[in-house]
Amino acid sequence: xxxxxxxxxxxxxxxxxxxVRKVYGTDxxxxxxxxxxxxxxxxxxxxxVMGPSGSGKSTLLQCAAGLDRPTGGKVFVDGAEMSGGxxxxxxxxxxxxxxxxFQQFNLLPTLDVLQNATLPLRLAGRKADRRYARDVLTRMGxxxxxxxxxxxxxxxxxxxxxxARALVTNPSVIFADEPTGALDTRSAREVLGLLMxxxxxxxxxxxxxxxxxxxxSYADSVVFLADGRLAGELDRPTAEAVAxxxxxxxxxxxxxxxxxx
Amino acid sequence: MFGLALRSLRxxxxxFLATFVSMVFGAAMVMAFASLLxxxxxxxxxxxxxxxxxxxxxxxxxxxxIMVVFSVTSTLxxxxxxxxxxxxxxxxxxxxPMQIGRMIVVETAVVALAAGLAxxxxxxxxxxxxxxxxxxxxxxxxxxxxxxxxxALGIGLGVTFTAAITAAVIxxxxxxxxxxxxxxxxxxxxxxxxxxxRKAAAVFFLVLGASLAVTTATAMRGKGSxxxxxxxxxxxxxxxxxxxxxxxxxxxxxxALARPLERMGGVPAYLTVQYVRRRAGRLAGTLxxxxxxxxxxxxxxxxxxxxxxxxxxxxxxxxxxEKTIETLNxxxxxxxxxxxxxxxxxxxxxxxxxxxxxxxxxxxxxxxxGQVLRTVIxxxxxxxxxxxxxxxxxxxxTIVPYSIARTGHALPDIGAxxxxxxxxxxxxxxxxxxxxxxxxxxxxxxxxxxxR
Ligand SMILES: Nc1ncnc2c1ncn2[C@@H]1O[C@H](COP(=O)(O)OP(=O)(O)OP(=O)(O)O)[C@@H](O)[C@H]1O
Ligand SMILES: [Mg+2]
Numbered sequence: 261x262x263x264x265x266x267x268x269x270x271x272x273x274x275x276x277x278x279x280v281r282k283v284y285g286t287d288x289x290x291x292x293x294x295x296x297x298x299x300x301x302x303x304x305x306x307x308x309v310m311g312p313s314g315s316g317k318s319t320l321l322q323c324a325a326g327l328d329r330p331t332g333g334k335v336f337v338d339g340a341e342m343s344g345g346x347x348x349x350x351x352x353x354x355x356x357x358x359x360x361x362f363q364q365f366n367l368l369p370t371l372d373v374l375q376n377a378t379l380p381l382r383l384a385g386r387k388a389d390r391r392y393a394r395d396v397l398t399r400m401g402x403x404x405x406x407x408x409x410x411x412x413x414x415x416x417x418x419x420x421x422x423x424a425r426a427l428v429t430n431p432s433v434i435f436a437d438e439p440t441g442a443l444d445t446r447s448a449r450e451v452l453g454l455l456m457x458x459x460x461x462x463x464x465x466x467x468x469x470x471x472x473x474x475x476x477s478y479a480d481s482v483v484f485l486a487d488g489r490l491a492g493e494l495d496r497p498t499a500e501a502v503a504x505x506x507x508x509x510x511x512x513x514x515x516x517x518x519x520x521x
Numbered sequence: 522m523f524g525l526a527l528r529s530l531r532x533x534x535x536x537f538l539a540t541f542v543s544m545v546f547g548a549a550m551v552m553a554f555a556s557l558l559x560x561x562x563x564x565x566x567x568x569x570x571x572x573x574x575x576x577x578x579x580x581x582x583x584x585x586x587i588m589v590v591f592s593v594t595s596t597l598x599x600x601x602x603x604x605x606x607x608x609x610x611x612x613x614x615x616x617x618p619m620q621i622g623r624m625i626v627v628e629t630a631v632v633a634l635a636a637g638l639a640x641x642x643x644x645x646x647x648x649x650x651x652x653x654x655x656x657x658x659x660x661x662x663x664x665x666x667x668x669x670x671x672x673a674l675g676i677g678l679g680v681t682f683t684a685a686i687t688a689a690v691i692x693x694x695x696x697x698x699x700x701x702x703x704x705x706x707x708x709x710x711x712x713x714x715x716x717x718x719r720k721a722a723a724v725f726f727l728v729l730g731a732s733l734a735v736t737t738a739t740a741m742r743g744k745g746s747x748x749x750x751x752x753x754x755x756x757x758x759x760x761x762x763x764x765x766x767x768x769x770x771x772x773x774x775x776x777a778l779a780r781p782l783e784r785m786g787g788v789p790a791y792l793t794v795q796y797v798r799r800r801a802g803r804l805a806g807t808l809x810x811x812x813x814x815x816x817x818x819x820x821x822x823x824x825x826x827x828x829x830x831x832x833x834x835x836x837x838x839x840x841x842x843e844k845t846i847e848t849l850n851x852x853x854x855x856x857x858x859x860x861x862x863x864x865x866x867x868x869x870x871x872x873x874x875x876x877x878x879x880x881x882x883x884x885x886x887x888x889x890x891g892q893v894l895r896t897v898i899x900x901x902x903x904x905x906x907x908x909x910x911x912x913x914x915x916x917x918x919t920i921v922p923y924s925i926a927r928t929g930h931a932l933p934d935i936g937a938x939x940x941x942x943x944x945x946x947x948x949x950x951x952x953x954x955x956x957x958x959x960x961x962x963x964x965x966x967x968x969x970x971x972x973r
Contacts (some may be wrong), residue, residue, distance in 0.1 A: 315571070326967065327885065327967065327968050328968055347884075347889070348889040348890060348891055349892050351884070351887055351888070351889045351890075353890070354887055355887040362885070362971075364971075365883045366794075366885055366886075366971060368879065368882055368883065368886070369799075369879065370795050370796045370798075370799040370800060370879070371792075371795055375795065379886055379887075380887055382788050382791065383788055383886070383887045383888060386888075392655055396766060409799075410729065425886070
């Protein structure tokens, strides 16, 4: 490990994972999805997480975002340790510090665009920022769609609403799990552009899982994952460099699979 | 197709349980009353007893029949609608609407057959019970042999089968034909708009109820307990009319209550209000059994109380005939209570299953499990209130005219105790089922519930 991954704890740290493990299943059919992942990310950075299918990327994001509980290890967001308490405690922790963007958007179908985007504010009891939400939506080109329901929007538009929803509370970290996975190339570029601007113009911290080397090249750095372990890192990535690293990772995993069989 | 239907049945045993239970209950009910016809046709049955048996079988059994058709149709519609996604998927891989339709119909036929067979034993027991009830109330002579034969089996199986298949065909036609376009439009418009057919039916039943109410209060005045013949059914028709108008009721009332509810209940209330307004059409299915239950139970129970009070006031002792009528009334109510309860539980569980992914999404955005639960409670409270108020209105359509006909006063001198008991039962059923289903939803981790 080199560079920012091993940076010591400091006030500029947005996310820190310490030996995070995640084991799914019970005795007979245990799967170790994360095998001791330690990681530290500075504020205002855009990080991509890449790795072969099944390497534990989604699990990593969900554990880091408090959507799932790690089997072992610690997670700090903005210096605060994530509680291992009840779902209610965890939810309240998430509300203030974390935004999450899903591949399948996960907007509430019975709320319109503005209602969806402002829901996190309502939940946090923050009425005053409603205008900010409107601004964010307008900036994303949804100003004339505020009263539409998700079912009336295209995939790209829905994902923009989801991004707005993740941004409105000004969270410490925004996680995105394959946010462009369900979108066409053009919508995908728009979404990536929005995430990049959130980082560079508004100082947000974004962690994004992706399979697309081009998408990863929008990030400041790429973290690679294989078999639930960190497998290297790439600063200022280009699509070509990322693609090449991925090929090697794939080879390694495939070779190991063959020897195991 | 048959093989596919069977396999799909095996995988969705849970979903079909609701349909199965309501069918078994319905079939048993119809068979039990039809077995009185078998009994009446036996050798050496005196003609007066024969008449009583046939009357009981056709009049009370007839009401039972309507309820069977009603409950089977509503559960099946729900089950089929719930499978919209699966059907869309089948269509994508190349199944024609015809094939999908046939699959659902075959599935339904298999379930109906199983339910019909399962109903035979309980039906025979219930039929025997009915006969001894009639004997002990001296409506039929003792010593008549109970028979369970072609009438019971033919009518019971026939009705169950026909009702089930017809309901399946109707439900499938609606779902298969309009799915994609409709669900989008519904989501957009709030699906509170009612089809013209539904509106017409609602108006028809309300007008029918109103005219029967007028008839009871005028033409049946002073005719004694005969007024029950018109008064008794009034609350049923009005309940059905109001139940059909459900989407509009839900839409209007929720819109009116939105502000105070949100002020009191915070985010959970806000989420519920949005949900209820946009899903009024779907929730009308849950409202229906609450209205039917409250309306018919209130109407019939108070009618019987008025009758008993009037008989006592006139100094007369209740005759055997009047006793039988009372028994019949309570039998009808008993049937109804069980039916509405089954229907209510079915619709609520179906609604919650449908909501599962929505609740999971709420949790992912930061709604706590406790808040999800409160959302469901607020929804239950809205539905219960709407249901019991509409039910009270429907009940009054029976109570007021009957009281006028029997005593000359518009309102009987009877306390609200009975109504409150009915309301309590409705509330316990609604909230109990809703919260139970919600608790199960919460136990599943949100991430899994959404991706599943
Ligand atoms: N709920 C679960 N129960 C059991 N095993 C699981 C569960 N979720 C994930 N796994 C397993 O954990 C491992 C990591 O899964 P994960 O979803 O994190 O992979 P991923 O890197 O996101 O893959 P993909 O790129 O395909 O999305 C896999 O082997 C997967 O089968
Ligand atoms: Mg994944």
